[in-house]
Amino acid sequence: MKKQITLQDIADSLQTTRATVSRALSNHPSISQEMKDKVAAAAKKMGYRNNRIATSLRSGKSYVIGVLIPSANISFFGSIVHGIDKIARDHGYSLLLIQTEESEEKERKGIETLLALKVDGILASLTKETKDDLHFHHALEEGTPVVLFDRVGNNEDIPCVVNNDFQGAMEATAHLIEQGYRNIFHIGGPQHLPIFQKRYQGYKAALSEAKIRFQEEWFIEGNVSIESGENAVSEWLKNDLMPDAIFAVEDYTALGAINALKAANIKIPEQVGIIGFANELFGKYITPSLSTMDQQTELMGKQAMQLLLDILQDKTNATRFEQKNIVVKPVYRASTNN
Amino acid sequence: MKKQITLQDIADSLQTTRATVSRALSNHPSISQEMKDKVAAAAKKMGYRNNRIATSLRSGKSYVIGVLIPSANISFFGSIVHGIDKIARDHGYSLLLIQTEESEEKERKGIETLLALKVDGILASLTKETKDDLHFHHALEEGTPVVLFDRVGNNEDIPCVVNNDFQGAMEATAHLIEQGYRNIFHIGGPQHLPIFQKRYQGYKAALSEAKIRFQEEWFIEGNVSIESGENAVSEWLKNDLMPDAIFAVEDYTALGAINALKAANIKIPEQVGIIGFANELFGKYITPSLSTMDQQTELMGKQAMQLLLDILQDKTNATRFEQKNIVVKPVYRASTNN
DNA sequence: CTGTTAGCGCCTTCAG
């Protein structure tokens, strides 16, 4: 195990001082080219490597961004992280990843960890259960900018990047109507989260535009999971409610619904059409293949990181609010091919 | 933006010194309970938060682990990260994520970044093109332990966690034999990668054990993709070679094979049985559902992190070598139900 | 153009 080479070591070898070496390495204008060359050569020869911990402590900048997601196991979030990283890396930032596992408590602790680690900024998607976003304001108060994406809560003051959920839900529902379906049910997500609320509203707007009268029993508030889809369908069947199409709030819910319909020997898309939301990878390969709304996850990650960068650079206005909307793109497949 | 509260601030408010406050907060035995209580109260009241950057600089431990993966976008790796995090979090470690995007150059730079950030350890899966693992030895020389997982290269000296591919492939093939299939073909992966080589060998071993004579035309080297599976099957059909079962090197290849078989109106599993490898999510939902070998990705992540922890704790022997094998578990579904 | 000096916030000997 080699001893770490410091600025002092280079300075000693060149009979100069740490300050000069530091400036030379960061290409400071007031250092002679000759000295810069000498320093660069010595640094390389001695195997010098900047200790970013020390730099951070001194400069107050860590060049690390904290990323909070429910789970790395969900391809939607994996894809977003992928997008975030592409932009972050280009600007010299590294990512610290924290999984909240849909627990508000872990989310809170995650923020604490990130603040203790002095990250330069935070990108986050709320958990399903997050009602209270005080901990994010906590970060803002300490001067750590936050950008939310996808699940953004009800904040009017935290910058965020979201899909155009209302629009997307409306399109999805309209597509079902175009395909000739009329009794279109909706399995929603937790209504305290705006994204799920907006999808519900978009769904109702599409019905109303087509003069289809929405009925209360057509809606069940699920919790964004396979089981949620299964339960909703069995609930309806038990009560002799027969949809001829289902708009599921996202793909896993749609998958659950498909399972339940198949188990009840109901033909998709002939008897019941079904469309999801997210464009998860599996949708393309299941039988029947799943119609869905593509959320352009990688783009969302890129935009979120870009927005954070803008805020980090815009020193005069670190607390500004901005919302970016990403258009959701339809992907129609077999499950709605009536 | 609040000023950061430091140990000094707490010390001032209690008319004591930083040293005492520091010790009180870390529950040092030689501090009176009374003082500890006072310090704790003041810290809480003032909103003190440990600055981990400073602690790291001073102590030489960062409690951050660097994770290098090809892409967060691939569910296999997302799942591994998920497993890593579960163990890491329980031990107070955070994860720094770096994507290599299958580029050896990015892998090399990633290691540099992690070393500059003074991570306590590195977990990595090699890129497809990595031939030269000098950069990992670089890390080891500086005293930063490394544990590889899944794609581990040919190292004899870096600790690693891998699936038991030979064993898994053998079981998969044996299962086909038990189901009564005899002409069992194999669509493989790039043979320069050890994991795919081992699966090929396991397949042949199972045949030989059952006294089935392997024939050269039964094997096609694919490239781990849906197209690869489609192409292999059409190739065989074109040459009037009819397998009665196929062992595909992984699930996407199996999926391609299924597509091609369906297109040729061949019944699965009646005419041709098929088994994959990986247990990707979609396998459960396609028709027929896909038999496969479960790689237990989350477990792999957990084991890798656990191994790293062991090494970090075992100070006397930081450069030891160890290899953990994870058993691949069969998941038999409709595609092989003869 | 380069050197001196003074910390960033924390921990840890060494002395009381």
Add this chain to the structure above:
DNA sequence: CTGAAGGCGCTAACAG
């Protein structure tokens, strides 16, 4: 049981 003092490695005034 607590205080004093030094330093982790780096950067950024302020002086030459």
